[in-house]
Amino acid sequence: MKLLRLGPQGHERPALLTDDGEVRDLSALTPDIDGAFLASDGVDRVRAALAADTLPALDPAGLRVGAPVARPGKVVCVGLNYRDHAEETGAPVPKRPVVFMKDPSTVVGPYDQVLIPRGSVKTDWEVELAVVIGREARYLDSPAEAAACVAGYAISNDVSEREFQLEYSAQWDLGKSCETFNPLGPWLVTTDEAGDPQALGLRLSVNGVARQNGTTKNMIFGVAHIVWYLSQYMVLHPGDVINTGTPAGVALGLPGAPYLRAGDVVELSIDGLGTQRQTFENA
Template sequence: MAPITSPSKVACVGLNYRDHCEETGKPVPQEPIFFSKFPSCIVGPFDGIPYPEVTKELDWEAELAVIIGKQGKNIDPTEAKAHIFGFTVAHDVTARDWQFNKNGGQWLLGKAMDGFCPLGPCIVTADEIPDPHKLAISCRVNGELKQNSSTSQLVHGVYDCVAWLSKFCTLLPGDIILTGTPPGVGAFAKPPLFLKKGDVVECEVEKIGIIRNQIM
């Protein structure tokens, strides 16, 4: 099962790896870019991901996810670590056609369909990861390495993201923050590559583990 199943929020940061910004040709954001998923997106670390009939451009995004452990509002970045319970691996499954070309330019529907947030395989508590900015992160599709980077490439670090989001909404225990994805996603391959039914996606973060999900 997913280690967290019913958070009040699933908040996600876009364009938050320097090397991913280079891949997309977009400037490095001066402030964190947040969007959301729904709790109903969450599935387990080895569950199948349903392929929605409304999309033809299903993409992969491996991410480090933060689990909030202590309620906070207007958190100072130097105090953010005390509000983190731990970390897990997330797959920010994305329907690129709905992210970029539909829904008036808003990302929500392209990011928030059922099954679009596998989590796991566990939560590693924050004391076990003294520096979340020194972790290898990767993604394989059918055994082929697609993403291979490090959280050292984060534009806005874990603590800055927690502090920034808390300016706008109260963070509650169990809330999840996906911190962004490195380069190697299908949408920016040449030519673009997208997932199909039967594909197996493995997302891995150093010191946490691997989640493995098949497109159904």
């Protein structure tokens, strides 16, 4: 299933995109698509209501598409998780996942405007597979247990300011947590429909020029390993989001370092998870 949220920021309505392209209203089942919805078997309730044909149609015309998950408790990121990306940035290939946190308030809709921070000269793009947690993950015994804790997947743009990230602090937070720096969506695609998370193509272009073209099969640490690993150090709650890393092709590693400027348009896609499109403007 493809779950989404439609409407003005802060007032989105939960919805379902059916296989035949119809949009159904989920408001009678839940006030929102969030951690509480996922923790209370919300996906199964939607599936049952769809089978019973009790979900009313919703006209999406003119409605903004919000992030498919409301108010994630945390956004956990894994850096340097593709060998080619580590190589292009001059970093060693990590022996353990490189983990950092991103301010959850950075999460915006997939077509929302992204703001280049004041003073920024190195704002960069990163197409990533996002994992949305559907069941608490705490001290999992093995990666094999991870699948039961995942609600689904979405596209994430882990926007980064490289000067803030790499030159202003020993940690990466400053360059990762600027406002609007995590477009997410358009859909939360449930695990049964998304298929193998290690067999998805990722693509990103800037102003129509292809910049990233990779596949999740080239992750150094796969989704199951990441969820298991993180559960050893923090409790993952329903609604939490994990950004799993980006393949090569970011501005930091390209000749001339073509960082983003006001007016630039970034388009992203992942197989089966839809597309994003953002225009970047100055804050």
